[in-house]
Amino acid sequence: MSASAGPQPGVGILGAGRAGTALARALQRAGIPAWIASTRSPTSMRFHLAQYAPRATAVAAEQIGQQTGGSGPGRPDGLSIVVLMVPQEDLDGVDPGWLDGVLLVDATNRWEDEPLPDWFEDSLQAGLSSSEAIAARFSGSTVVKTLNHLSHWDLDGGGQRVQPRLQPVAGDPANMGLEVGGGGGGPPPPPPPPGTVSAQTSSLESVTFPDTPTSSSTTPRWTLPTGASVQGWIDASSGSDGTGSPSAVWRATGIPYAQAERYCPAEPAPAVVGTLEATSLSPACPQRDLAILEGAAPANPLGDLTQDEHCQHLSVTVPAGTDPGERLPVMVRIHGGSYVAGAGDQPLYGTHALVAEQRVITVNVTYRLGMFGFLGVPDARIPANLGLLDLIEALRWVQENIAAFGGDPQNVTAWGESAGADAVAHLMIAEGAQGLFRRAIIQSAPFGLMRGREAMTNALGAVAAEVPADAPPEELLTVQERIERTALRFGLRGAMPFGPEYGHHPLPAAADLDAAWAQAARRVDVLVGWNAREAALFTPGVQGVKVLPEVPLVGRAAHEGLVRLLTESIYGRGVRAFLARHARARGNGYQYLFDTGSDHLLDSSHAAELPMLFWDRAVWGSAESLSEVDRDDYESRARQMRAAWATFACTGHLPTGTIPGVMTVERAG
Template structure:
């Protein structure tokens, strides 16, 4: 990253309501990185960052939210622990703007990273949104939010739930207020999130305080099948978390977070993602009311929702025990495929279809997709996260990822351009052909009815 001095007259500047934002140029785009959008106190709602009276030096990557590392996922994605420099008490976002003239305000796409609500950061190299902004002439905002015990468990010891969701709402307020000064259209905002990020996007549709902050949602591989019936599990987790003092050192918080996650064992597939959104806690309605809430807001949002063909194959590869079963002679591969098909349907596919059909029946505009890219390629196939090397970053950013280690750069680039065009086409006006397919069979989609 080039150094940008405060008095550098050639540095790109945006005079926004948040303050004078100084960014940096990078191969056809302007980046404004590491912008603080809110401050936090532990176990408290975020406080929106006030306007700055001095220039905002937006020239460093956003620090990650505090988290425990997941070595198996790092290997699959090809990221290192060094990329997870974190801070507590501040929340940041980064904005990427095409460095070219525009005749009208540009569509805005807000990236919500996944990671089971315990992992990830918007500015990871493998999540680089530069190609999407550059090729499709859209503005992309990458957001960090609180994770794990600090962001997605509450309702115990007078600690509020859904703090990470409130962080995202704060970020959307920042976008709504400031993005016009950066060339974006605040009335044409699309959320796109993967896994937990897709789950967050779906729940932001029915969260208090989001009215008018976005118009579309691309919901990628959201684990909606395990989002309900979590109250007893959360209660058990809260009993362990309540032993933690508010002012405990961060290292202790992360250690206790692991213990809290272990307390969720025994609750079936839900325990695979113990932290998450909690119904009946602000800003979400009660669990008994969520279907009605999604029906009520359906006419306000365009939705593009879907899954990969073999979502849970990722978790098989990450599990030595399951891989040993898979490698059994004669029956192992067949048994593994059957398990992947069943769990993919239960956790992801079934509820994605239900979501789209409910949305369409309530007079909302909805499309469904299935991503097949990589299907049949050992060991991952068309697994969870497989679209990310296509949608985000450039081939060089994925060179150390086990997920695509046998895929040549030209294929990643070509197929990635096609997928990015499809996502951006939806973000522009919420419209796609009623049915379609990207060749060679990358993704197939159809309009829900």
């Protein structure tokens, strides 16, 4: 069967997200024309397919049809294949008749930067009577429905393959459309210049693909919406796969996102003029080392970072070769450390492996801590929640600028562990943060410590009020240590004396928290969980408990009972309540329980999952908590966890069940 004389065959892709865009690029590399019609709404992050399908196909018919010579409603004429990149669960309620002649591919399929598979190109050109062969070869995808028929790649009916010539449409300065010319035989045309993509956008969404630095460049550079440039660097120093071989990523580090005088709310950083050299790591907020990390983390966790109370900087990491218009999922990482320690750029939190393997963009944020950011003292005119206001400014920066790095500002996940997870949960209900992120990954948030803190906060504020407002940072850290000792008399809550304060901007009053989180449930997908033995990291610091496992016969069992009791009180109970409320409010959410099942005393303790997410042998190889693991097996399991986190960030969904040696996942409700 040969194609009709008028329309030019090609591939129409409904869905201009990560998977659809990557497929269009793969087709372009193979010399096959492809057109994208977006299925997104300008006012909503994502329509249900039953709502957007008719409009999407109408747009595709009009715009793709104009390019190919076809017209009319429904499936665009003249296309060899139409691919709809959607999650399978979005198919509920769709008229089956609309799906005739459409190949549906699960949106989690990842083409990455691989060449277009030979089987796909050959199948398009072979004129198969059905597309089942193609459907069977979509590696990693769920094909919901296949085409009934495919047309020959044969424009003149004579059996000759016609090579398409891709060129910008006249009058299209963004190089978003393509004209398809003919020409029999001969070598394929040269690839289009950087910035030219075989994609035609619809009126539903604008997709642009500006010029991109090459992978071999030593100075990747991005242009911000203001016109200023950011010059970054290539980081090929860390192994990101099981073999330890390096995979380069591009980084732009130490970018100021906000500024503030001491005890003042953050304001946006001044606009960059000219070129910003983003090649230095972000400074850490002034801090002392956390003794509880001994054994769980490598020595000197801050590495060579400088410390500065004006620490409102962030660092962006992207897969090498990312086009600025690629619209990759964005994961904004908020570090933990009991609101008194940690930094976005400390070596423990390197995202090389995650970015290189999963093709996501990460943004690591540094913010004010302790006395500088998380203790309000009304009598001393020190506002509460200054560190939280820093984080809101960071998320605003991401919304305004991340598209320049190839990220999708409509697909941002706020992601944190411990105090960072607690901050993410509170950002869900913070005034001014609505719409700044679409998903939340909340790892080991100490929900059990965060309520009923008013008396403690008032007592600690009285100590802080004694410090002159202009005291040097070192003096503030000395007073901070006094505050931490004072807090111990308040029981478990005193283990984390600093943190968000309710009833102070930008947070609601304590009585309104449940209503606020319920209201946020419909706009933020959540993945929330905890580690099976969180408290095992902390019990060695409790007098008399450190030696408990060594007591004959009953010592190990008694210690384990205490670990489980504290873990449930501080973490597990609060996580289940958080997710149950989210489900009652009809929010989309998942719960995980991290449990590797080893016999080490620090197995599945607080922060035990961090090496899996931020694996780098050079950094984590010396951690005592990993001294007994098989490294190859561990790295294999770590890749599975990184893939799960990236899948949720990309789609808002996760397969339920157990990943052996990693975690069990359940869906809310």
